Amino acid sequence: MFPLFKKELRTFLSSVIGFIVLSVFLVLTALFNWVFLGDLNIINSGYADYRPFFVIAPWMFLFLIPAITMRFFSEEKRTGTIELLLTKPISELQIVMGKFLAGVVLVICALLPTLVFYFSLSSLAIPEGNVDNGAILGSYIGLLFLASSFVAIGTFASSLSDSQIISFLIAVFLCFFCYTGFGSIASFKWFGALDSVILNLGMEIHYESISKGVIDTRDVVYFFSVSFIFIMLTRFVLEGRKW
Template sequence: MIQVFIKELNSFLDSLIAYIVIAVFLTGIGLLMWVFPETSVLEYGYADMETLFRLGPYVFMFLIPAITMRMFAEEKKSGTIELLLTKPLSDWQIILGKYFSGVSLVIFSIVPTLIYYWSVYQLGNPIGNIDTAGVMGSYIGLLLLGGVFTSIGIFASAISTNQIVSFIVAVFLCFITYSGFESIASINDWGVFSAFLEQLGIIYHYNSLSKGLIDTRDVIYFLSVIILMLLLTKLILSSRKW
């Protein structure tokens, strides 16, 4: 697994993909938090980071599939997947190596935003007038969300040899799992099942973590979705033996 992890991480860092993704994420969130008047903390007048945690998932919805779309699709198209599968590595080692390399880039993207937290902390009146527990809970939620989107992106990459198709499928699945269930639950026809449908979506558990209360049920939900998507990826890879 370590070999695959290092190989994937080096391939990202040796190309412009990783730097472009991180730069786009930080620039986009920075503009939304500090420049655009509709979402700027300076215009809003409150010491919080709601802009980052409310809009960050939608930015990730496009950037993470852009990272993961090549992981299996490119290997399939170029034929190197056969060489990789003949090495003394299990399917799980290959999948987890690629998965953790993608998660590492997500972490690299999020860590610099701690500067935003420090800035808001210093700008508070009095200094430090910010809900630190809520911010830390939101950061945990954002990291878990990045993990889920990465697992979805890897699954989408495994089902196609075309990177564009993988990207589109990943974006669609990320959107559905994040806010699609909430939209479906808002339809009045569901009755008592609407609450159940809402809890199937990521946004319900993500918002719960954003309150600063780390509920194990929310963490288990995120981990369950990650495991499910990785299991589906394993199923796709194993289909070559059928």
Template sequence: MNTIIYKELSAYFSSLAAYVTIAIFLVVLGLFLWVFPQSSILEYGYASLDSLFGTIPYLFMFLIPAISMRSFSEEKKEGTFELLATKPLTDWQILLGKFFAILLVVLIALLPTLVYYTSVYQLGNPVGNIDTGAVIGSYVGCVLLASVFTAIGVFSSSITKNQIVAFAIAVFLCFFFFNGFNSLSQLLSLQYISFFISNLGVDEHYQSVGRGVLDTRDLVYFISVSAIFLVITRTILRSRKW
């Protein structure tokens, strides 16, 4: 599996696209955090990173599919998966290698945002007047959210040879799992089970973790959704009807 992780990271960072994608993510996030008046920290009047963690999920919906769309689609298009399958690697090792490689790239993209925390920490009055516990919880939520979106992205890439189609499917599924269930819960005809439906969505659990309290139910949810998509992807790989 380590071989696959190294191979994927090398392939990704050997192209300019990797750096451009991460740079766009950080620039757009910085604009929402400091420039746009509707979400700028400077307009809040108090030290908070709520706008940062409120924006990240929507940027993840595009960043992660952009990173993951090539994971299996490229292998299928170029016919190299059969060669990969001949190596002493199981389907799970190949799948998890690609999954963790993509997740590592997302974490690398997320690391520079710690500068924003340091900046807000220093801007507080007094210095350090920020809820560090909530910030830590929000970063944990970002990692868990990234794992779900990565599993969705890998799944989307496994069902088509076209990277653009894989990207579009992943964006749709990420958006639906993040916002779709909340929208469904607000339908008049479904109000009597709205709480249950909203809890099927990612946003409900992401907000819960972001409050700084890591509930076991939230952790189980993120792991379960990621595992479901990985199991489905492994089933697709096992069939190998490419």
């Protein structure tokens, strides 16, 4: 599993596309939070509030993470190396976990440079350092949970097609629906008392809960469950190639 994990990291970080994907994420996030005028501009808010970053980051992840995961299995299928990989003395679950963990580490690599935004905000605060560190830490943890679920979804989408573009589009759709789709459905007054149940099926409400700085076990279990479900679905797809 770990050789596969290292291979995925090395392949992505050594490619031009990988560099472009990570750069686009960081540049767009910086522009929205520090340059473009609007509600997401941290400077214009007049407060040492890091919240705008955590508002825009999930929407950036909707495209960043599918771009990271789209080649995981699609490229293996296109080049025919998936059969060779499946004959190795490792299980389908280990193959999926190797690629999944590589995707999570790549997202962490994308997030680490954003700490520059935090230190910049902290230095601009009056008095210096007057920021809500607890809420910021909770929001980063929530972002990692959300990213992990998106990576699991993207890994599953990559296993469905030998086309990276199709895998990317499927992943974007599934991530978007899981993040905000259930909330949109719950906004309709058709389900009565079931509205809250449907709302809690979506990621957005759980992410916002953790972002308040309170780590609720229900939110943690939810994100682990979503990741587990899509990892198992990916494993099922791989096992199906042996039938």
